[in-house]
Amino acid sequence: MLASVILFNNTWLEMRVNLGLIFFALTALIFIALRGLRLGKKFALLSLIFISLTCWLILGSDGIAIIPAAIIREGLGLALSLNYINYIIYAFLILGWIAL
Amino acid sequence: MKKFVILIMLMFTACAACAAEPELIVDKAKGEVIFPAEINGKYLVSYTKHAASFYKGGNGEKSLMRALVSELDFHQALLDLGAVPGDNIKIEDMKAKSSAEGKAAEGSKLKIFLTWDGLDNEVSLDDAIISEVKDGEPRPFDIRFSGNFEFASKNRPGCFICLDSCAAGICTNASWPTGALNNQEVKFKGNGKILPPDGTRVNVIVRLVK
Numbered sequence: 001m002l003a004s005v006i007l008f009n010n011t012w013l014e015m016r017v018n019l020g021l022i023f024f025a026l027t028a029l030i031f032i033a034l035r036g037l038r039l040g041k042k043f044a045l046l047s048l049i050f051i052s053l054t055c056w057l058i059l060g061s062d063g064i065a066i067i068p069a070a071i072i073r074e075g076l077g078l079a080l081s082l083n084y085i086n087y088i089i090y091a092f093l094i095l096g097w098i099a100l
Numbered sequence: 101m102k103k104f105v106i107l108i109m110l111m112f113t114a115c116a117a118c119a120a121e122p123e124l125i126v127d128k129a130k131g132e133v134i135f136p137a138e139i140n141g142k143y144l145v146s147y148t149k150h151a152a153s154f155y156k157g158g159n160g161e162k163s164l165m166r167a168l169v170s171e172l173d174f175h176q177a178l179l180d181l182g183a184v185p186g187d188n189i190k191i192e193d194m195k196a197k198s199s200a201e202g203k204a205a206e207g208s209k210l211k212i213f214l215t216w217d218g219l220d221n222e223v224s225l226d227d228a229i230i231s232e233v234k235d236g237e238p239r240p241f242d243i244r245f246s247g248n249f250e251f252a253s254k255n256r257p258g259c260f261i262c263l264d265s266c267a268a269g270i271c272t273n274a275s276w277p278t279g280a281l282n283n284q285e286v287k288f289k290g291n292g293k294i295l296p297p298d299g300t301r302v303n304v305i306v307r308l309v310k
Contacts, residue, residue, distance in 0.1 A: 011147045011287070015162055062145045066298070070142035074161045081299045082141050 002051045004071050005058055020075020041100050048093070122168035126177045131308040133177045135260070137165035141298025144290040149263050149281055151212075151229065151288075152304060157258010164229070164290045165302065167260050174260055175249050175270045183208035183308050185247025189267045189278060196279025205265040205272040207245035209309040212261065212271075214295075216302040227294055229263065232287045239275040239286075246272040260304075263288045271306065 004023040008014050056064045069085035125134040137152055143164040150163035154171045167174070179185075186207025196202035213222035231238035243261065251268055252259065262269030264276040264286075280286055296302070 008146070014146070015149060015159075018161075020161075060145075062292075066141050066145050070140075077161075079138070079155065079166070079299075083298075 001068055001071070002054055005055050005067065008067060008071060009058060018074055019071050020073065020077075022075075023071050024075045041097070044097065044100055124169045124173050124177055126180050128181060131181060131310065133174065133181060133306045134303050135174060135177075135306070136168045137302050137304050138168065139290070139296055139298055139300045139302060140164055140166055144292040144295060144298070147232075147287045147289050149266075149288065150259060150269075151225065151261035151263055153260055154258035157256050159257045159259055163259075165304065167258070167304070171252055171258050171260050171270050172249070175247070175252065178208075178210075178245050178270070178306070178308075181308050183210070183245040185245050185249070187247040187249075189246060189248070189265055189272070191251070191267045193265075193278045194267050196277070196282065198283040199277045199280035199285055202277030202279030203265060204274040204277040205244045205246045206274070207247060210243045210245060210271055211307045211309055212241070212243055213305040213307070214302050215305065216296055216300055222305060223294055225261075228291055230289050230291050232289075234285050242274040243271050244274045246270065248272075 001023060003026055004019050007017070007022065008019055013019075052064075055068065059067050065086065066082055069082040069089065072085050072089070073080055073082065122136040127134070135152075138155075140161065140163060142161075148162060148164055150159050152165040152167045153159040153163035155161075155166040155168060157171060160166055175185075184207060186205055188206045189203055193203045212225040214225070214228050215222045225241050225243065229241075233239075241263075246262075246266065246269055248259075248266075248268055248270060251257075252270060255268070257268045259266070259269035260271060262272040264273055264281050265278045266272040267278075276286055
């Protein structure tokens with residue numbers, strides 16, 4: 001997500017590329033690269049704090065509630081509401097935490 | 101279980117069939133075209149060069165408003181209204197490095213307004229969109245019927261209204277010639293203080309200036 005947000009900040013790129021597809025491609029690549037590793041709750045918590053904080057610094061308070069959800073919506077190609085996508089993100093974070 | 105799934109699918113199909121199909125309205129007496137669109141909340145907090153694009157087009161998700169009808173029908177509607185396309189911007193013109201080198205859109209002059217449920221009046225494009233200018237003052241929108249039918253029908257970017265002069269949009273803004281965005285002379289985003297939130301259905305009114 002952080003990589004997609006950094007790319008999003010470049011207006012020229014954002015206007016020409018589906019950053020949602022880049023987000024899903026990067027997620028799949030990271031998932032494959034880290035497959036089999038047990039990173040633990042400490043790593044998960046630290047990476048969550050680091051990514052959230054950096055995204056907030058880049059996007060600001062208004063942007064953090066909208067841009068990540070909008071990137072995912074663009075990748076999905078569905079006209080879902082941004083609030084709905086945010087709820088799904090929260091559900092993934094909570095379920096991921098429980099699964100660790 | 102299988103029957104239950106089929107029942108649910110039938111219910112969804114019935115609901116979809118019952119839902120009113122979005123329409124493009126051409127009112128020759130008033131000299132206006134009205135098309136339905138949805139606000140994309142992303143561009144209330146970030147920059148875009150598109151005011152409205154067809155949601156199935158290449159720029160459907162890159163625009164402040166997702167138009168729910170085709171841009172090609174919109175082009176025909178403006179012709180029906182008596183508007184004359186400029187067709188003067190070519191794709192090579194989009195490579196201009198600054199507005200000084202660029203070309204401004206031509207064609208019949210149009211005024212654009214937005215309205216939505218719960219709003220008593222109309223909001224002009226000048227109020228709906230914030231222009232952040234590098235040097236100088238924001239310029240009022242000078243929207244023209246650029247045409248660009250050949251490019252639009254061949255490439256299907258979906259562009260209804262571009263916020264600078266452009267080779268792809270059916271309507272584009274003559275206030276900012278091509279090259280202005282390449283040189284970052286101006287940036288545009290939706291006015292979150294005026295526009296409704298993400299997903300709100302709006303009607304975009306395009307009036308021919310006589």
